[in-house]
Amino acid sequence: MTAVTRFAPSPTGLLHIGGARTALFNWLFARRYGGRFLLRIEDTDRRRSTEEAVAAILDGLAWLGLDPDEPPSYQFERRARHAEVANAMLEAGAAYRCYAGPKELEAMRTAATSRGERFRYDGLWRDRDPAEAPVGAAFAIRLKAPRAGETIIHDLVQGDVCVANTELDDMVLLRADGTPTYMLSVVVDDHDMGVTHVIRGDDHLNNAFRQALVFEAMDWPLPAFAHIPLIHGPDGAKLSKRHGALGVAAYREMGLLPEAVCNYLLRLGWSHGDAEIISTEEAITWFGLEAVGRSPARFDREKLESVNAHYLRAVDDDRLLALLEPFLARPPDEAGRARLRAGLPALRPRAKTLVEFAELAAFYAASRPVVPDAKAARLLDAKGARALLARYATALEDTAWAEAALEAATRAFATSEDIGLGRVAQPARAALTGRTASPGLFEVLAALGREEALGRLRDAADSLPTGPRRHIVPSGASERTKAR
RNA sequence: GACCCCAUCGUCUAGAGGUUAGGACACCACCCUUUCAAGGUGGAGACACGGGUUCGAUCCCCGUUGGGGUCGCCA
Numbered sequence: 001m002t003a004v005t006r007f008a009p010s011p012t013g014l015l016h017i018g019g020a021r022t023a024l025f026n027w028l029f030a031r032r033y034g035g036r037f038l039l040r041i042e043d044t045d046r047r048r049s050t051e052e053a054v055a056a057i058l059d060g061l062a063w064l065g066l067d068p069d070e071p072p073s074y075q076f077e078r079r080a081r082h083a084e085v086a087n088a089m090l091e092a093g094a095a096y097r098c099y100a101g102p103k104e105l106e107a108m109r110t111a112a113t114s115r116g117e118r119f120r121y122d123g124l125w126r127d128r129d130p131a132e133a134p135v136g137a138a139f140a141i142r143l144k145a146p147r148a149g150e151t152i153i154h155d156l157v158q159g160d161v162c163v164a165n166t167e168l169d170d171m172v173l174l175r176a177d178g179t180p181t182y183m184l185s186v187v188v189d190d191h192d193m194g195v196t197h198v199i200r201g202d203d204h205l206n207n208a209f210r211q212a213l214v215f216e217a218m219d220w221p222l223p224a225f226a227h228i229p230l231i232h233g234p235d236g237a238k239l240s241k242r243h244g245a246l247g248v249a250a251y252r253e254m255g256l257l258p259e260a261v262c263n264y265l266l267r268l269g270w271s272h273g274d275a276e277i278i279s280t281e282e283a284i285t286w287f288g289l290e291a292v293g294r295s296p297a298r299f300d301r302e303k304l305e306s307v308n309a310h311y312l313r314a315v316d317d318d319r320l321l322a323l324l325e326p327f328l329a330r331p332p333d334e335a336g337r338a339r340l341r342a343g344l345p346a347l348r349p350r351a352k353t354l355v356e357f358a359e360l361a362a363f364y365a366a367s368r369p370v371v372p373d374a375k376a377a378r379l380l381d382a383k384g385a386r387a388l389l390a391r392y393a394t395a396l397e398d399t400a401w402a403e404a405a406l407e408a409a410t411r412a413f414a415t416s417e418d419i420g421l422g423r424v425a426q427p428a429r430a431a432l433t434g435r436t437a438s439p440g441l442f443e444v445l446a447a448l449g450r451e452e453a454l455g456r457l458r459d460a461a462d463s464l465p466t467g468p469r470r471h472i473v474p475s476g477a478s479e480r481t482k483a484r
Numbered sequence: 485g486a487c488c489c490c491a492u493c494g495u496c497u498a499g500a501g502g503u504u505a506g507g508a509c510a511c512c513a514c515c516c517u518u519u520c521a522a523g524g525u526g527g528a529g530a531c532a533c534g535g536g537u538u539c540g541a542u543c544c545c546c547g548u549u550g551g552g553g554u555c556g557c558c559a
Contacts, residue, residue: 010559045558102557140557158489167487175557182559206488206554229490236551267508271497274507293497295490296552303496303509349522425518437520
């Protein structure tokens with residue numbers, strides 16, 4: 001089988017998470033069956049389509065690595081072809097001219113609503129003698145839909161879905177201004193592009209019936225349909241602005257990795273046994289529409305971040321460093337970058353996102369003097385802490401600068417001071433990182449390097465108490481000054 | 485409201501007539517421990533309800549309830 005799939009977004013907003021998943025499934029399906037994945041920008045709504053939205057879609061797909069196999073096509077450019085098909089249908093008697101104006105349609109709609117019915121065009125001009133048409137008036141071309149029987153879609157995900165043709169109305173194919181509607185354009189384009197599998201959101205399932213009618217009217221082969229369940233927000237309703245329907249760019253800014261986003265999205269509505277972390281290669285060999293679930297899934301940010309944490313550990317150092325820099329408050333200097341690189345391994349299991357990672361890594365990138373946060377300051381201001389750090393720095397001076405040796409030296413120092421390891425580790429951590437929580441002390445010391453580490457220790461030993469009320473105290477009295 | 489779709493732990497899901505109903509995220513406890521993580525061990529936690537079919541239903545059928553989607557000369 002040679003599959004041709006397509007992703008067909010309308011450029012009226014961001015590439016949101018649902019669209020991204022639709023694109024992913026289409027991309028995967030094409031890869032799986034050695035076919036082609038196409039991108040079609042459905043920009044026939046001229047008022048709402050924007051250049052920025054097109055750019056956002058292209059950028060988003062590129063970031064996710066879901067590149068189309070051919071340059072994107074733009075639906076509006078094919079309007080002449082669409083009109084041609086509409087006219088062919090008119091010729092064939094599969095469509096007719098409708099002269100009903102907006103006011104008449106509105107009346108129909110309100111009448112239907114008041115009767116508690118679903119609005120359907122009532123076929124006013126369907127069988128009317130064209131001779132009665134107002135001369136020179138604008139007309140729309142409507143599909144002459146069957147009025148009896150039923151239409152069945154053999155959906156690859158939803159199964160056979162059947163609807164009575166009385167539910168379907170004579171939809172507009174070509175507007176009064178001569179532009180094609182979505183319903184027409186989609187069918188013509190899917191046919192002309194040779195699309196074999198239409199994989200899209202469940203919200204299009206109802207459209208599939210109408211589109212099937214057009215395929216039928218033109219005697220074109222029907223593509224296979226696969227309507228995948230929508231992604232819902234935490235409250236169970238379709239993901240929308242309400243939940244902050246974010247573009248994929250927002251996920252990048254949250255510090256998420258594209259491979260993590262793809263992995264998470266893949267598992268939303270599709271599964272392969274107990275597999276959770278799935279590489280792209282595995283996804284391509286495993287993916288299939290038969291394993292796509294039928295029920296909608298809720299978006300869970302925590303799980304996404306957990307998947308991201310997993311991928312964060314696997315990113316190689318160079319890429320991670322590059323990824324991290326935009327998230328750092330200020331770009332590190334050469335030495336800072338080297339410290340950061342050395343500190344990477346111990347940081348990896350501690351961050352779920354690049355934002356968190358950058359936050360945790362800041363102390364490596366920053367240069368002296370380290371400014372302690374409130375809790376760290378309290379530790380440093382504790383009685384005897386600064387003097388202890390001074391002695392500790394001295395004790396480390398001749399130590400070989402490697403984790404094991406540093407640990408041995410530190411333990412020996414604690415023993416000589418007759419205190420527990422924590423009593424020296426905690427203030428040292430505060431001096432070294434400015435925080436009370438950090439990677440292990442010895443990892444930090446090693447990554448910082450001898451000069452920087454001893455410098456930071458002595459900076460803290462030499463500085464004055466940093467409590468909220470900073471008074472200048474006579475030297476020697478500092479130990480009695482309580483930080484409160 | 486009409487039409488269509490859906491229904492297993494809080495969430496994502498495995499399961500395709502017989503299972504102690506499995507895994508993941510989150511949660512709780514313990515272990516490890518210089519802090520925070522990570523890791524390890526353990527725990528709590530689900531088949532919406534009612535009828536069928538069957539020797540036997542999470543699984544098949546019907547209904548109920550609940551949730552969702554669609555009802556444009558938007559896409």
